[in-house]
Amino acid sequence: MNDHTTATKIGDHFLATPTDLGSDATRDISAGLAGLLADVFALYLKTKNFHWHMSGPNFRDYHLLLDEQGDQIFAMTDPIAERARKIGGTTIRSISDIAGRQRILDNNADYVDAQDMLAELQGDNKQLVAEMRRVRELCDAYSDVATASLLEVWIDETERRSWFLYEACR
Numbered sequence: 001m002n003d004h005t006t007a008t009k010i011g012d013h014f015l016a017t018p019t020d021l022g023s024d025a026t027r028d029i030s031a032g033l034a035g036l037l038a039d040v041f042a043l044y045l046k047t048k049n050f051h052w053h054m055s056g057p058n059f060r061d062y063h064l065l066l067d068e069q070g071d072q073i074f075a076m077t078d079p080i081a082e083r084a085r086k087i088g089g090t091t092i093r094s095i096s097d098i099a100g101r102q103r104i105l106d107n108n109a110d111y112v113d114a115q116d117m118l119a120e121l122q123g124d125n126k127q128l129v130a131e132m133r134r135v136r137e138l139c140d141a142y143s144d145v146a147t148a149s150l151l152e153v154w155i156d157e158t159e160r161r162s163w164f165l166y167e168a169c170r
Contacts, residue, residue, distance in 0.1 A: 019088045025142035030089020032135035033147070037080045037092050038101035039131055043124050044073040046107055050117040058168075062114055065168065066121075069161050076154055083147055103131065115169055122165035129158045 019026065051066035081091040092098055104124050112120070132155050139148035 019086070021087050021142060021144060023088075025138075025144060026088040029087060029135065029138050029142060029144055029147055030084040030091070032138050033080050033084040033089070034091050035101050035103070036128075036131055036135055037077060037084075038098040039104045039128055040073060040076050040080060041092075041098050042102040042104040042106065043121075043128060044070055044077070046104070046124065047073055047121060049107065050112065050121060053112070054114060054117065056114040058114065062118065062168070065164065066117075069121075069164075072157060072161065076157075079150060083150060087144065087147070104128065118165050118169045122162050122169065125158050125162035125165065129155055129162065132158065 021029070047066050047070040051063060051070055054063045054066065056062075084091040092101065104127060107120060132151050136148055136151045136155070139145070139151065
């Protein structure tokens with residue numbers, strides 16, 4: 001391996017990935033991305049849960065809003081995982097891996113009022129923005145402009161989701 005390859009040991013095997021980021025950057029940024037990915041999956045599933053269980057006088061509008069937001073959230077999953085791999089790291093592997101890393105809490109209640117659903121999702125999107133900003137700071141520390149660029153777009157999209165949910169709750 002040369003200076004531009006990072007190797008991650010998995011059992012008795014190495015996954016080698018060409019990158020100019022150092023091993024510390026690979027370790028820290030890919031760990032941050034794995035945590036984000038777990039949160040994104042948790043938020044996606046909660047958004048779809050509330051989409052499926054929405055009821056009330058604004059059903060159609062809220063149902064469509066959450067469907068649109070769910071699609072946007074899911075669209076982040078593959079780029080997050082692939083970015084971790086591109087820089088020489090690994091990513092999540094299973095539902096139990098997600099459960100062990102996620103910081104966004106699940107909601108398994110049998111019934112949640114529509115306004116409470118929207119307020120909870122608004123808070124979760126705010127939390128996701130804060131987690132994204134933490135990983136973005138790591139990118140600055142390691143001069144990883146590509147990951148930073150992706151995060152900037154996702155931060156903007158997540159702030160927009162949070163704003164829409166906030167306004168729908170007023």
